[in-house]
Amino acid sequence: MKKLLAVVAAVAAFSAQAETLTVAATPVPHAEILEFVKPALAKEGVDLKVKVFTDYIQPNVQVAEKRLDANFFQHQPYLDEFNKAKGTHLVSVAGVHLEPLGAYSSKYKKLDELPSTATVVIPNDATNGGRALLLLDKSGVIKLKDNTNILSTVKDITENSKNLKFRELEAATIPRVLTQVDLALINTNYALEAKLNPEKDALVIEGSDSPYVNILVTREDNKDADAVKKLVAALHTPEVKKFIEEKYKGAVKPAF
Numbered sequence: 476m477k478k479l480l481a482v483v484a485a486v487a488a489f490s491a492q493a494e495t496l497t498v499a500a501t502p503v504p505h506a507e508i509l510e511f512v513k514p515a516l517a518k519e520g521v522d523l524k525v526k527v528f529t530d531y532i533q534p535n536v537q538v539a540e541k542r543l544d545a546n547f548f549q550h551q552p553y554l555d556e557f558n559k560a561k562g563t564h565l566v567s568v569a570g571v572h573l574e575p576l577g578a579y580s581s582k583y584k585k586l587d588e589l590p591s592t593a594t595v596v597i598p599n600d601a602t603n604g605g606r607a608l609l610l611l612d613k614s615g616v617i618k619l620k621d622n623t624n625i626l627s628t629v630k631d632i633t634e635n636s637k638n639l640k641f642r643e644l645e646a647a648t649i650p651r652v653l654t655q656v657d658l659a660l661i662n663t664n665y666a667l668e669a670k671l672n673p674e675k676d677a678l679v680i681e682g683s684d685s686p687y688v689n690i691l692v693t694r695e696d697n698k699d700a701d702a703v704k705k706l707v708a709a710l711h712t713p714e715v716k717k718f719i720e721e722k723y724k725g726a727v728k729p730a731f
Contacts, residue, residue, distance in 0.1 A: 493522040496702040498691075499534035499546035502527050503667040504719070504727050505689070508571065509547060511718050512709040519705045529647050531600060538694060539563040545703060547571070548664075550687035552602040552625050560601075568698050569707040570688040572719055573728045574663030576606055577677030578614070581654045586616055586678050591637050593657035599643035601626050606687065607660035608632070614679045625686075663726055673726040688730040 496516075500506040509525045516523045526543065528534050534546035535557050549557075551567060558565055583589060597607035605627040612619045612627075618634030619627050629641045644652065646662050650669035653659045663673050673680055681687070691710065693703055709715070716729040 493517070493520050494702045495522045495524060496706060497524040497526060497544050498706070499526050499528050499537060499543050499548070501529065501531075501534075501548040501664050503664050504572070504574070504723060505547045505664065507722070508710070508715065508719065512706070512712075512715060515709045515712070515714075516705060519709070521702045521705050523706070531646060535561070535563065535565060535692070538692065539565060541694070544697060544700075545691060545693040545706070547691050548689070549692065550602070550689055552606075552687065553600065554690065554692060556601045556626070564695050565692050566695050566698055567690040567692055568703060569691040569710060570730045571691060571710050571715075573685055573688050573730050574726075575673060575677075575681035575685055575728075576603070576610060576660060576662055576687070577666065577673050577680035578607075578610065578658055578660050579653060579666065579671060579677055580658050582657055583678070586614055586658075589616070589637060589639070589657055592640055593637060594640045594642060595658045595660070596642045596644055596649055596652060596656050597629075597660045598646040598649065598662065600646065601628075603646055603662060604628065604643060606681075610660065610679065610681060667723070667726060674724065 498509060500509055506525050506527050509523060513523045531549065534548055537543045538546050554565060554567060557563065598604050602625055605625045608619060608627045609622060611617050612622045617632050620631045620633050647665055649659050649661050650665050666673050691707060697703060711731045719727055719729045
C-alpha cells in the first residue's frame with residue numbers, strides 16, 4: 476500500500492509540475508510521430524496532448540484563436556496561403572518530414588493509359604491543388620502557363636491533349652472517391668490512412684527535391700515558449716528519424 480501511495484503521489488506531483496502542450500495533428504503520420512515523442516517530452520516536464528483533426532482548416536483556426544498551442548499537418552506554401560487568406564500570423568518553428576504527393580488510380584497502371592476525357596481529382600485548396608497540377612505538368616500529362624507557380628489552377632492549363640476533366644475536392648475526401656474516378660492526386664498522409672502504399676501504388680510521385688516539408692506551426696507570441704522549444708528538440712532526434720524511416724518505409728521522409 477505504501478508503494479502504491481508513493482506512485483500515486485509521484486504521478487500527482489508530475490501532473491502538478493508538468494506544462495501541458497496541446498498540438499493539433501492529422502492522424503497519419505503527424506499524430507503518430509507526436510505520440511512517439513510523448514515519453515521523451517514527459518521526462519522534460521511537458522505533458523503533450525495530441526488532438527487529432529481530419530481537415531486542414533480547423534487546426535490553424537484553433538491555434539490562431541489560442542484554443543490550441545500548435546499544430547502539425549501542413550507545409551510552408553499552405554501556411555503562407557492560409558495566413559494571407561485569413562489574416563492570421565501563424566509561424567513555422569520546425570521542419571520535420573516530407574510527404575510526397577502522388578497520383579493514384581484503381582483503373583490504370585500508367586499515366587499514359589488514361590483515356591480521353593478521363594476524370595482527374597485534385598485537392599481544392601490553393602497550394603495542394605497547384606502542387607498536383609505541377610506534378611501532372613512535370614509528368615507530361617498537361618502543360619501549365621507557368622510550371623513554377625505553386626498556386627497554379629485548372630485555368631492555367633495551356634495544353635490538355637486528352638481533354639481531361641478536372642474535379643476539385645477537399646484533400647481528406649479524395650481517397651474515398653478513388654474507385655469512382657480515373658486518377659486522384661492524394662496527399663501521402665491521406666494515402667496512408669486509406670492503406671495505400673505511396674512507394675508502390677502511386678503512378679507518379681514527387682521526388683526528394685519537393686519543397687513541401689511538413690512543419691510544426693504556432694503563433695508568433697508562442698514560438699519561443701519553453702514547451703514548444705522542447706517539442707522541436709524532441710522531433711529532431713535520431714530516434715525520430717529512425718522511427719519515420721522504419722515505420723513508413725520511404726513513404727514519409729525525414730527532413731532534418
